[in-house]
Amino acid sequence: MFTGIVEELGELTDLLALRDAARLSIRGKTVTEGTRHGDSIAVNGVCLTVVDVDDDIFTADVMKETLDRTALGSLVPGARVNLERAVRADQRLGGHIVQGHVDGTGTVAAREPAEHWETVRFTLPPGLARYVAEKGSVAVDGVSLTVAALHDEGFSVGLIPTTLNLTTLGLRRPGDPVNIEVDVIAKYVERLTVAHRADAAS
Missing domain, CATH: 2.40.30.20 (Elongation Factor Tu (Ef-tu); domain 3)
Incomplete structure (x- = not known):
């Protein structure tokens, strides 16, 4: 993990x-x-x-x-x-639970620099959009990020200078592919509720 x-x-x-x-x-x-x-x-x-x-x-x-x-x-x-x-059991969980199991690839759609941060918008494969929520967590190229906003074809995040300087997200340009891992908790919740609904209907 x-x-x-x-x-x-x-x-x-x-x-x-x-x-x-x-x-x-x-x-x-x-x-x-x-x-x-x-x-x-x-x-x-x-x-x-x-x-x-x-x-x-x-x-x-x-x-x-x-x-x-x-x-x-x-x-x-x-x-x-x-x-x-991989994180040790005695370490602080500074980001969120990331398995390292990529769910799909997206692309950098746009970058909007500001004075102290930068807004970056990413596209999402259609099947992953339902797992991404505003203010929820998502991993992009292994970087734990908070979703700032949702869009029709993806989402955007705000990147602080530390993230821009110390990760590849500061180097990515529009059109570049990125690895996306959605929050595993969202996938388990869907799996459990779908099974529950199926049992209730039978």
């Missing part, structure tokens, strides 16, 4: 394309401290299992389904990525 509080901006140093998978090599000085084979690190919001660690570079295997369903497949060496290690 993760919190959506990015620990550092890392760099993709290599991407080895395989027939039905890929192996990513990523530099991250902070997240590699104490990291071992089998540990979990979220890369742009995608939970990946560490295969190997060499100094400040870790490698992780990504299967085809993950490449198809996330924006990881569009990365090229040199790309900056958001990195977060």
Whole structure:
């Protein structure tokens, strides 16, 4: 489990394309401290299992389904990525519950700079819109964000300078793809209420 509080901006140093998978090599000085084979690190919001660690570079295997369903497949060496290690039980939950299981990809629709922050609007796949609520939580490229407003095709958020400077969201431009993970609680609530309604109708 993760919190959506990015620990550092890392760099993709290599991407080895395989027939039905890929192996990513990523530099991250902070997240590699104490990291071992089998540990979990979220890369742009995608939970990946560490295969190997060499100094400040870790490698992780990504299967085809993950490449198809996330924006990881569009990365090229040199790309900056958001990195977060799995949260420990004794840590503060600074953001919200993020599983690292991306629900789909959206795009940056528009950016509106202001004096002290920036409003960024994202598109959403139609099937995910029902899980996003104003003032609710959503993870974009692994960053825990509060939804400022809803739109016909997506939502907008307000980004403070810290988020703009310390995550990839400060680098994204209109048209760029982003990973979206909606609040898992919303999905469970829907699942339970649908089952309840079905039982009541039978």
